[in-house]
Amino acid sequence: MADNTTYNHISYFFLVGIPGLESVHCWIGIPVCLLFVLTLLGNSIIIATVKVEPCLHQPMYFFLCMLAMNDMCLASSTAPKMLDILWFDAHWIEFGACLTQLFFIHTLCIMESALLVTMAYDRYVAICTPLHYATILTTSMVTKLGLVGLSRAVLMVLPCPLLIKRLPYYTKYVIHHTYCEHMAVVKLASAKTLINRAYGISVALSVMSVDLVLIAMSYVKILQAVFRLSSQNARSKALGTCVSHVCTILISYTPALFSFLTHRIGKKVPPSVHIIFASVYLLVPPAVNPVVYGVKTKQIRERVVGLFFNTINFLKGKTLS
Template sequence: MADNATHRYISSFFLVGIPGLQAFHCWIGIPVFLLFALALLGNNIIIITIKLDPSLHQPMYFFLCMLAMNDMALASSTAPKMLGIFWLDAHRFDFSICLAQMYFIHTFCIVESALLVAMAFDRYVAICITLLYTTILTTPGVIKMGLASMIRATFMVLPCPLLIKRLPYYTKYVINHAYCEHMAMVKLASANTHINRAYGISVALAVMVLDLGLIATSYIKILQAVFRLFSRNARSKALGTCAAHVCTILVSYTPALFSFLTHSIGKKVPPSIHIIFASLYLLVPPTVNPLVYGVKTKQIRDRVVSLFFPNKKISGN
């Protein structure tokens, strides 16, 4: 029997970038670089701010730190290779590197979704069962939830590269994409790929349905509890603590939904639009999340201001 390399035949993939817009790759690389740089800067500021301020050593901010670290990992697994394509014409990706990038991108996306569920649970406990907040959300408990998010993602995505490695790749090696995406790789195989496709779709649907269902359930309970409050000010304050998380959910899931819809039912949508939405799905949330929490969360905003402008008086302190 032929060895694995002979069975696979090709040793690398050729990533086109954004089909139809190759002439503009140099310019497209500029916003990609800016998004990547802002993602690294913003999330590092969030992590450093929370680390330096003991008053922010609370479950809500620990989850935010986890989200920031995951966002940086997600952006770092995507943007550098995209910039290599756009600016350096580095279109060739070794088979194993492409497989690794695909694995990490999908893993970090699932971790992101799980962390949003954990943050929704945090808000639910804080608003609906306030007296038990410190009992339920202890520091070890928060760490375990973070680890569970990573373990779930790791094992859910692991079969994808293993199933791809068993497929023969003989003649097709051109990926019409800006990064190594699961279905884009599967489509090039010279064999029946029903198992790969079914597993990929099952994982995506399971994560979206389960996680969005849990988030929706948490916020239904939160709204029920909030509207039982007699004080308008209390209702406003309770909802205000959820504002940043709701914005993060919208930022994270909206590009993914558009990408899914254009890919599934938008048959007449140009390939370039598919790729742009798929890229925004990976780059925009890591960039916008720290801005959302910096603006919407007073504690974070005040600490960032005091960190960079120590002599400036902070209102409300």
């Protein structure tokens, strides 16, 4: 890059990728690409299946479609640049583009958490007040819950790039990461960043703590309702409707919590390990979520299996002809 400064303010950042593993970047790019393709393919199938199957036109599956769309956007905001770095050594990213990526990544992560809360609420209403399910979770209510989650995410993350833009960046421009993460960008500023750090930490802690508490409260109520059922079969059926959601929660929050803790208190954790987990947090859940729901949802599973066999028969017909 010939010129990295504009009026004593850097105009580009340099994304290193995974420090210490530069020699195997090309190999690391293979699973990143596979996860990205699986995310786009799997979530597209989920959305298409819910759209064409009238029996899936229910709040639970509308929330699932929102989650699928959010996952595709999240993967699309990170994977292409990661592959540029890992495969083509395209490490430079323009200052404004970096802040844009930062905004979308953190907004979509908070939106993901909000959707997991609304899906927990959906299961709570379905199991604890089944007779009022249709009147409580109307299409209008589902839309409002989605908009509230999106509005919260945007309003909480928007100050981050705005606060960063007011900071001077004179000499440091190397980001030891695969994408523009808030704290990684803030650390490069040539000024005191207490406000940025405090705001970033407060947003992360408030989102995780509030959302996890709400999810936990929903499942406490669900378990209380389930154990009041007299039939073992009814208990199993009720809990079975929650399995997919619980798996999604574990897949989403486990690497997120590890990444958050190691970034702030895990001083002895190698940077490469932290960055790998931070990348896993953004790439694995979007790819795995459609698999979880596809396996646990009969209509989705049958649709995918049918599509698979139709494709094979089509290819066989083309070969024979």
